[in-house]
Amino acid sequence: MTAARPAVAEAKRIVVKVGSSSISGANTGQIAPLVDALAAAHARGVEVILVSSGAIATGMPYLHLDARPNDLATQQAAAAVGQNLLMVRYQDSLDRYGLTAAQVLLTAGDLEHSTPRSNAQRAIDRLLGLRILPIVNENDTVATHEIRFGDNDRLAALVAELVGADLLVLLSDVDALYTRPPHEPGAERIDEVAADDELERVEIGEAGAAGVGTGGAATKVASAKLAARQGTPVVLTSTANVRRALDGDAVGTWFHASSLD
Numbered sequence: 001m002t003a004a005r006p007a008v009a010e011a012k013r014i015v016v017k018v019g020s021s022s023i024s025g026a027n028t029g030q031i032a033p034l035v036d037a038l039a040a041a042h043a044r045g046v047e048v049i050l051v052s053s054g055a056i057a058t059g060m061p062y063l064h065l066d067a068r069p070n071d072l073a074t075q076q077a078a079a080a081v082g083q084n085l086l087m088v089r090y091q092d093s094l095d096r097y098g099l100t101a102a103q104v105l106l107t108a109g110d111l112e113h114s115t116p117r118s119n120a121q122r123a124i125d126r127l128l129g130l131r132i133l134p135i136v137n138e139n140d141t142v143a144t145h146e147i148r149f150g151d152n153d154r155l156a157a158l159v160a161e162l163v164g165a166d167l168l169v170l171l172s173d174v175d176a177l178y179t180r181p182p183h184e185p186g187a188e189r190i191d192e193v194a195a196d197d198e199l200e201r202v203e204i205g206e207a208g209a210a211g212v213g214t215g216g217a218a219t220k221v222a223s224a225k226l227a228a229r230q231g232t233p234v235v236l237t238s239t240a241n242v243r244r245a246l247d248g249d250a251v252g253t254w255f256h257a258s259s260l261d
């Protein structure tokens with residue numbers, strides 16, 4: 001069967017980004033199907049890098065928090081508790097395929113300075129050469145306001161650039177970008193974005209219902225624009241669609257590379 005998106009079928013190195021709301025709390029069970037899809041791509045010889053949020057959301061119950069904390073210190077504490085548990089959950093799931101995860105924690109400052117940047121690049125390259133799955137997150141305990149990425153959608157686009165990815169897959173709780181918030185009447189699915197002016201008519205609403213993510217659709221669009229400008233095409237779709245997105249099916253919204261300014 002021919003893939004609807006040949007660029008996906010031909011991609012050798014793919015960055016997949018998943019948000020907190022997709023893999024924590026009531027959606028912790030989505031880790032296994034996500035790992036199934038990553039393992040299938042890995043088995044085809046694709047080099048996969050996962051950018052995963054969820055440290056804070058995973059740590060929250062252990063700090064007896066019902067909602068995402070607002071202050072930086074408590075966010076950092078929750079992330080420190082949650083990050084290793086998140087990695088254990090990924091590794092448990094990867095064990096089903098005999099695959100190994102590696103934790104890669106980065107700050108915005110790391111990617112802006114040449115020495116830590118090339119160190120990270122070298123380490124990720126070696127991990128991929130060893131057929132290990134790098135799982136990237138912001139290094140929340142050392143990231144202060146000045147050196148925060150702000151959201152992992154942006155981090156994902158910067159990692160895609162760092163590793164020279166052929167494709168960025170941004171996962172969310174909606175199946176695509178819509179012309180307005182998807183629950184509003186008149187919202188239409190956008191199949192592809194080939195030029196910047198096509199985004200002018202898009203109305204971006206509030207972030208998802210789970211209340212544990214930070215970015216919402218606005219940061220996904222910004223990330224997709226950044227990656228596309230760097231020459232990496234982007235698929236924006238739901239976590240439930242990840243398998244189909246990696247198979248090259250025409251799911252979600254496709255952002256053409258180098259088409260946006």
Ligand SMILES: Nc1ncnc2c1ncn2[C@@H]1O[C@H](COP(=O)(O)OP(=O)(O)O)[C@@H](O)[C@H]1O
Nearest residue numbers: 019021172178180181204205207208213216217
């Ligand atoms: N124009 C739009 N198209 C798609 N989603 C939108 C739009 N405007 C607002 N949203 C909302 O953005 C949410 C996704 O953001 P978010 O909850 O932060 O995701 P994640 O936790 O996966 O990063 C969706 O649940 C959706 O309701």
Ligand SMILES: N[C@@H](CCC(=O)OP(=O)(O)O)C(=O)O
Nearest residue numbers: 020053054055056213214215
């Ligand atoms: N580094 C943070 C990510 C912050 C965050 O909520 O990101 P996202 O869910 O992608 O909007 C964490 O792991 O909790």
